[in-house]
Every structure is written in C-alpha cells, then in structure tokens.
Amino acid sequence: MPSPKPRPSMSIETAPKMSWWNRLAHPGQFVQWTRPLVLPLALATAVLFVAGLWFAFFNSPADYQMGDTVRIMYVHVPTAWLSQFVYATMAVSALGTLIWRHPMADVSMKAAAPLGAVFTAMALFTGSLWGRPTWGTFWEWDGRMTSTLVLLFIYLGIVALWRAFDDQLRAARVVAVFTLVGAINIPIIKFSVDWWSTLHQPASVFRPDGPTMPGSILTPLFVMFFAFTLLFITLQLIAMHTEVRRRRITTLERRAAREGAK
Amino acid sequence: MIGLGEHAEFIIAAYVGVFSGLVVLIGWTIYAARRSQQRLKELGDTRSDAADQ
C-alpha cells in the first residue's frame, strides 16, 4: 500500500469559506457547531424526565381497562417509537453516506446503531412486562413483538458488522448498504409477521383497536415521548463527537507509527 | 407514592429496568467520550475540541 502524500494540515482557521452543508461535513466544524447544543439538550431531557415520571406516577389515573399496568406504557411507547425512529435516522444517514459521501453521515450511522439496539431491547423488555399481567404471558408471538424482535436482530447485526471491519471508512459504506437493504425489508417483515400471527392466533388475544386514550394518559405519554426522543438526540450528538475524536486518534496514531518507522 | 394495584411488581420492574438501562447507556456514552478526550491529550493533539467539554 503506497503511503499517502503528506498534505498540509487543514485547520478550521485555514479552511476556505464553505456553505453550511459543507461546513457540517467538516468533522471539526460539526463538533464546534453542535457542542453548545449538548448541555441545553441534556438539561431539557432531565427536566422532561422528572416531569414525565411525576405525571406517570402521581398525576395520572389508572386506566379503566388496563388498570395500573397502563403506567408501563409510558416507558414502552417511547422506546418502541425510538426503536423505529433510530432506524430511520440510520437509513437517512446511510443515504447520506452512499449518495453524498457525507463524512458526518458515517459518524451518525455508527453512533446510532448501539443506541437503537438498546432502545429496541427496552421496548421488548417493557412490552413483555406489560404482556404478563395483560395477556398472561411474558412472550406472545404477536405481530408487533415479533417484528420488534427481528428489528433487534438487525440492529445487533449492524453493530457486529461495524466491529468486523478495521477500516471504518470502508465499514461505513458496507454498513450503509446493509442498513438500506434492512430499511426496504423491515416493512415486508412487518407485513409477513402480521399475516403469520393473525393466522396462528385466536383473534381474541389481541385486539388491534386498542382502548381509546383519555387525556390524563396522553399527557404523561407525550412528556415521556419527548423526554426519550431528546435523550436519544443528546446521546447521539455526544456519541458522534466521540466518534469524530476516535477517528482523529486513529489518524494521529498512524502518523506517530509512520514517524516511528522512519 | 400512590398504590400501583395488583401488578405493582411488573410496573416497578419495567421502570427500574428501563432507567437502570438508561443510566448504563448514559454512563457508557460519557465514559467513551472521556476516554477519547484523554487519548487525544496523550497524543498531544492541538485542536481545541480535545481539551474542553
């Protein structure tokens, strides 16, 4: 492998004037631009979580059908939403990687994958804890739980694929292909699993027309929903900053190794 | 604290599980960030984003 020519190091000061899009593409600039957002976002997340928990436990009645188990919904619905939202984030980032070769899209994809896996696992965990009192079983092979399980497998596959490569730039492009293949597949999986579970299940176990939700339940649900979403955005930003730094470390380590070899 | 009805243990387990998971996730994210900052300092990086935060 021929060693790349030493280029004059480009710093923020010497970089030419760029559009915001290009500026966002420069990892150093991205970190500079988004770092001031982290603290306000973290504070807003904390406030929303405190408010959400207060609503969830002290200021919302038990549901007339589900009873107190409805409180599990306040952590289940936001995590279930995030399990799909994070995948959408990854799919959009994958498009950014494949079409524009946007460097921050790589970083965003890599930062989101473990977060998505954790949120999906949480959705399954809370879902099964809700299912035990409601359906009488921790695990029911119903459409939603099954397709969430498959989604978790896809997330874990993506994390494993990232780790299988040494060169993260090549990994990014390969992972982007898989992420998009998965994105096309997820609706098909969802559909097939729904078809399958309605065939194999007595219809009385699960009714698709859920109980109508009164406002007292909607308030904590919305607060928690925003709390979890903001938490994801905050963690995603911090993880992206870390990933940018990691790449810088790799570059510096290589440079040090080259100089050591001379 | 209000009474959580007959299924209190499930509700508590769900919240404890999720929030301990979140604490681990947040802790790990911050730990990874700190570690990468530390390593950058060791390598003598001069860029501004190595030092603060």
Add this chain to the structure above:
Amino acid sequence: MSGFGAVLGREIRLSLRGGGEMLTLVLFFIIVGAIVPFAVGPDKDLLQRIAPGVVWIAAFLAMLLGLEKLFGPDRADGTLALYRLADLPLSAVVAAKVIAHWLTAALPLILASPILALLLAMDLAAFWRTLFSLLLGTPALAGFGAIGAALTVATRRGGLLAPILIAPLCVPVLIFGVGAIAPVGGPEQAQAALLFLAALSLTVLALSPFAAALAIDWGED
C-alpha cells in the same frame, strides 16, 4: 452476454469439480431433517404437522452453509479484483453468481427433498406443495445470501457474520414458504402465501445483484 455466460459456466464448473461439496450440502440438508425425529420423538402426527417447517429450516441452514464459498475464494485469488475491473458490470457478475449459487446449492436440495418428505411422514399433497414452495422461495434465499456474503467478504472474520446478518431478512421467506405448505388459514391463504413468495423471490433476485455489487465495490478500497 458472453461474459455473463462465461461467469455462470465457470461457477457451475467450479462447484461441480469442487470435491463433492454439493453432496455434502445435500447430506447436511437430509441429516438436519432426519435428526428432528430424534429430538421431538417419532410421533407420526406431530412429524407430519411440523414437516414443512423442518424442511424449510433444513434448506435455510444448508443454503447458509455455502455462503462463504460465494465470494471468498474469488477474493482470495484475486478474481474478484479482476471482476471489478472487467467490462461486464459487477452486478451482472453477481447475478450470474446468484444463479449459479441457486443451481448448485438450492436445486440439489429440492431434488433431495422427497427423501426428507418420506422420513417426516408427509402426505403426497403436502409434498407437492413443499416442492413448489421451495422452488419459488429458494431464489430469495440465494439473493439474500449473496448480499450477506458480499457484505462480509472484505472482513477477516466474516464466516459467522453473514448468516447472522441475513437470517432476520429471511423471516418473510420462511413465513410465506411454510405458509404455502401448511394451509393454516385454508387453501386460499396458502395460495396467497405462494404468490407472496414468488413476488418476494422476484424482487430479491432483481435487487440483490445491485446491492451485493455495491457492497463488494465499496468494501474494497
């Protein structure tokens, strides 16, 4: 076209000469199916009920087994690098490989499936449906397999990774494949499943060469 035919011919010749690899695959397929009665007991009713699932699982596992051979040897001896430079688009090469993979890894299994049907106490009608659903569904497995193999070809420890990546994607194939055999919801549902299976295979066959070629091309430098 001649380039496409040449790649196809080369792949088939290689696997025919490959020292009984095809035979190993068929043996694996039959043994996986034959080991199930030992695990669940020789109850004929039970076996008859789970036979479609067992046949599909055996075919699925057997097709995963041959994935490493799809691009791995070609990358090791440099053929893949030449393919990338050739006039023939890489996606056409991959398409030829998918077809060859189906012919050498799926067709033998389908031909061997009567043995498994016999061992698992299938009746004749169920056997014909099995044959049909395997014929319609295995192309999708071959296409997904090509994607998985292409994604992991540039990694050093890709061997186990490809099955893990594509197994979740193959869930619809298994669902509709088994659904077409075992008419849980009556014959019209089985008919629908068969049509879905065919649609899935066509879509995967049409798209997978492009995705796999993209993954190969960008996995290299």
